[in-house]
Amino acid sequence: MFLLFDIGGISPHWIWLGLVILFVLIEAMTYGLTTIWFALAGVITIFLSFIPTLAFEFQALIFLGLSSIFLIFTRPLAIKKFKTGKEKTNIDSLVGKHALVIKKIAEFERGEIKLNGQIWTARTEDGSTLEEKTKCEVMRFEGVQAIVKNLSTEAKQEQIKE
8 A cells, every 4th residue: 555654554543543542532631622523533534444445645634524524513513512611600690680789889989789698899880979779780890899880870871862
């Protein structure tokens, strides 16, 4: 069999098996749902390598084609199914929730809000003043301090627009 490059007398079956093991190990360490598709293409290529008339170069082209197809078409479906990526946890899950001001928030004074039964120090996003018993929305957290915006101001602005 003619090869463009020498693989040192190693059977292509072992090369593909080694690559499959390598890709599975990388996937196990990263959980990125990327190299698993190369491992799957490698498994298919192992079986193709038993065809005596199929040169290693063509096996490599088939491997690259299958890997690309799996990566492009099935990875997005798998990511959606397994919901990988950044999942809101702890403090991130509180962003966007409504809270109640329990201690006045002023431009140069930290106030307090009550959110999900917990008390948080807070300041406004724009430096405005929020009186007690005002409803607000949590925009983000900086350290342990909530950055909020006044919901009643937003409602007033919507009424003005109408």
